Amino acid sequence: LNNALKKSVDDSYNMISVDGDTSTNDLVLLLANGCGGNTEIKEKNEEYYLFKKALHLVNLFLAQEIVKDGEGAKKFIAVKVSGAASKKDARLLSKSVITSNLVKTAFFGEDANWGRILAAMGYSGANFNPTGVSINFHNGSHSIMLMQEGTPLQFDEELALKILKENEITVELVLKEGTGEATAWGCDLSYEYVRINGDYRS
Template sequence: MNKKIYDGYTYVDGGVCAAKGFTANGLNCGLNPDKNKNDLGMVFSEVPCVAAGVYTQNKVKGAPVTVTKEHLKKSGNKAQAVIVNSKNANTCNADGIEKAEKISQLAADALGIDVNLVINASTGVIGQIIPIEPFEEHMKELADGLTADGNDKAANAIMTTDTVDKQVAVQFDIDGVTCTLGGMAKGSGMIHPNMATTLNFITSDIAITSELIQKALSEIVKVTYNCLSVDGDQSTNDTLTVMANGLAGNKLIDTENEAYEKFKKALYIVMECMTMMLASDGEGATKMIECTVAGAPDLDTAIIVAKSVIRSPLTKCAMFGEDANWGRILCAIGYAEADFDIDKVAVDLESEFGVVPVCRNGAGVPFSEEKAAKVLSSDEIHINIDLGIGDVTAKAWGCDLTYDYVKINGDYRS
């Protein structure tokens, strides 16, 4: 996946450790029988941070979601650490809240901080009792091993069916001060719009109020993570948190000024990049699909149409088969719950190998099947739609639907 270039922002290494004052670690505590795979991760700031979060909208919520929301409420939207495990979601268990609190307390004790400064998250199989012993036996080792380059170990610890870890960080300037914002994400399946969608942790050294972080996060999630769909299933444990410790030394951002807009743009870049990474690594996927809807009368219309196309199983199958069956795209546009004139719609298929116009004014136009097949042979496909009735644009991201998706989810628990 090619990262998009933005003026004034530079990609750097380090993920959640790129910003000043953050360390991380990951190890295998025994939840995962594969000893080469980390299953317990930690992120820590040397000073308390202001924090914000968004979570799953599923009525079935994992215990870690409930506990994290309560911790942030009690702390006044402050956090200093993340403790996260894979392999077991700690969801739909009678003792789930008790276990999540206990795990949080173990982390807090190992770090010497208040338990309400701990963000707790889990991912994995639903409905299996989570054992507390692996956490008791390995928490001190995890905390003692925190380093400023431990981001890879932490990113590995949150992977489940992911084939690659997902990390990104950017640096930018505010009033002559270099600020950094970075993150890590996990997710390949059970991903569907309406954030949250996966487990995602973002860190920054910028000085800003928690109110403005929450405002920026809530607005950007609408046009990034909420526009992502792999399979139409929404997880029970989805969590996206942002922590900012202020160690960059910029003047506190407490109003929606130019500095706030620069921070918000950085947050958008990181979240867009991780959204695209999640789409690219969809379970069994061979292609990342980006659908851009232009010419819309408003943002909601553009988003609704783009998401409708990305979610279409038949469109996803056509992309896997490298078949320019544009009628499936138009069908998905047509059942989108938004008002527009289908007779004004135009559709192009695009990749690194060129552009193929396939529809104008709601009807097909002649095109070369050979060229279309070449365009669709890329591992990154762009479906470009113009509604022809406005000047608003939005994007949505997804992936193709392959044989391997069924195989992966047919034996997920084993």
């Protein structure tokens, strides 16, 4: 259980951000009481990998629901990184972008601000050449390229606004460093978030 859970948590709960603050009582528990009467899985066989896959699907769903339930959240945002030098770098990049308050507020304001995204990538701790970065926004039915291999592009502001008005948006960051890839999930930062936390009394 521990082995399957650890890998899944790394790519689900540990890749989300509502406001960048991790509570001291945030934790993930996986319990097995044996009441199912099934044969215990003691090795990494076919049954183990089927269980591991199913467990990860559940964890991904629950992690994304945490984001969607974020205080004052209006938009659900996925940041997908590909072409990073390593999986570690891809994770650093995607998590840095989705945690950035300036990126979050840009999405709340429906502003296609690629500069804030590139800045968050820059302080992520990952090694990459910014001249190889391409940035694309899409919402399933529409897509717009903001930067191609380090060059900012002229883009259709109306199309960008149409994408940013959607409740679910994907940011694709394509690098030219290697094969590392990762996805992080988060939400925007709204006036409602400030009101809820400003009114809160301990």
